[in-house]
Amino acid sequence: MVTDVDLSVRIGSLELAYPTLMGSGCYGSGEEFAPFIDLSKIGGVVLKSVTRAPRLGNPTPRLVQTPAGMLNAIGLQNPGIDWYLEHDVAKFASRPCAVIGSVAGFSVDDYAYVAERLAARDEIHALELNISCPNVAAEGETFACDPRLTARVVKTVRATTDKTLIVKLSPNVTDIAGIAREAESAGADALAVINTVRGMAIDVNAWKPRLGNVTGGLSGPAIRPVAVLAVYEVARAVRIPIVGQGGIETASDALEFLLAGASAISIGTGNFTDPRIPVRIVEELHAYLAARGVRSLREIVGKANVGFANPYQYEGDEG
Numbered sequence: 001m002v003t004d005v006d007l008s009v010r011i012g013s014l015e016l017a018y019p020t021l022m023g024s025g026c027y028g029s030g031e032e033f034a035p036f037i038d039l040s041k042i043g044g045v046v047l048k049s050v051t052r053a054p055r056l057g058n059p060t061p062r063l064v065q066t067p068a069g070m071l072n073a074i075g076l077q078n079p080g081i082d083w084y085l086e087h088d089v090a091k092f093a094s095r096p097c098a099v100i101g102s103v104a105g106f107s108v109d110d111y112a113y114v115a116e117r118l119a120a121r122d123e124i125h126a127l128e129l130n131i132s133c134p135n136v137a138a139e140g141e142t143f144a145c146d147p148r149l150t151a152r153v154v155k156t157v158r159a160t161t162d163k164t165l166i167v168k169l170s171p172n173v174t175d176i177a178g179i180a181r182e183a184e185s186a187g188a189d190a191l192a193v194i195n196t197v198r199g200m201a202i203d204v205n206a207w208k209p210r211l212g213n214v215t216g217g218l219s220g221p222a223i224r225p226v227a228v229l230a231v232y233e234v235a236r237a238v239r240i241p242i243v244g245q246g247g248i249e250t251a252s253d254a255l256e257f258l259l260a261g262a263s264a265i266s267i268g269t270g271n272f273t274d275p276r277i278p279v280r281i282v283e284e285l286h287a288y289l290a291a292r293g294v295r296s297l298r299e300i301v302g303k304a305n306v307g308f309a310n311p312y313q314y315e316g317d318e319g
């Protein structure tokens with residue numbers, strides 16, 4: 001039994017006090033959750049994805065509850081980068097945790113434009129590149145489903161900023177490890193694995209799809225085994241850190257991702273059911289590691305992954 005367990009992690013040059021990020025689109029900018037939890041007890045917030053032009057999003061209904069999860073088809077509703085920079089970003093300076101901007105787009109140029117402007121702001125500590133949104137016509141996911149496009153967009157955005165660049169991958173591909181390798185070679189500092197899984201639900205009385213957009217992205221515990229496998233496969237293919245996500249609600253869920261090779265985890269849908277989940281996970285991870293005499297979270301990263309290629313690398317660390 002040890003009492004002092006180090007739960008801090010490093011993602012690129014981003015230092016996180018805790019290994020818990022809040023998933024893009026599920027946490028606002030943190031403000032909405034501040035009445036319920038102490039934001040200094042989470043690692044950071046990934047902001048809702050922002051695009052070059054404002055977007056109204058998809059027709060309603062946009063959310064459907066499903067067994068052990070939910071389908072969403074928000075369609076990247078956001079005010080556009082100009083309004084966002086003018087009215088929103090200054091408020092993020094007061095957050096007691098890391099603030100990660102999320103960039104979405106429809107062309108390589110879009111991504112580079114939004115990323116450069118967002119990264120130029122001190123309130124934004126790192127960027128996540130959402131190249132994997134399944135809810136915007138054909139274009140949204142195209143980048144993450146095509147290795148060459150992934151490489152192009154990551155390389156172009158990489159040239160616009162030195163801030164930590166996390167690239168968010170889609171599970172809706174045959175070879176996620178191949179896409180991960182492209183993102184790494186093109187300059188990604190880390191990978192977010194996974195975005196939502198494509199799905200749909202049908203109203204059997206109305207004989208119609210239940211989402212206004214017809215199809216949506218499945219999230220929550222229903223996708224956890226898909227996400228753990230994706231992390232497992234990606235961790236064997238790259239050496240950069242992975243932020244594992246998909247249905248995490250407990251410390252045990254988080255541990256599956258860490259043992260598969262994720263260096264940090266992200267909680268999205270879980271926050272809708274219980275905003276205390278992220279703080280509880282941190283407390284339980286601490287207790288789990290302390291009980292096993294493990295002094296640092298990074299010691300267990302990838303331990304269930306034979307052939308793991310991604311030892312959590314801090315200067316001076318072995319392996």
Ligand SMILES: Cc1cc2nc3c(=O)[nH]c(=O)nc-3n(C[C@H](O)[C@H](O)[C@H](O)COP(=O)(O)O)c2cc1C
Pocket residue numbers: 023024025026048049072074076102130133168194195196218219220221223245246247248266267268269270
């Ligand atoms: C309502 C909703 C909105 C989302 N919006 C975004 C978004 O704007 N950008 C993004 O990269 N991911 C978005 N996501 C995906 C989540 O960040 C997360 O990667 C995914 O839901 C899997 O994790 P979870 O099961 O913990 O929610 C959204 C998810 C939900 C449920």
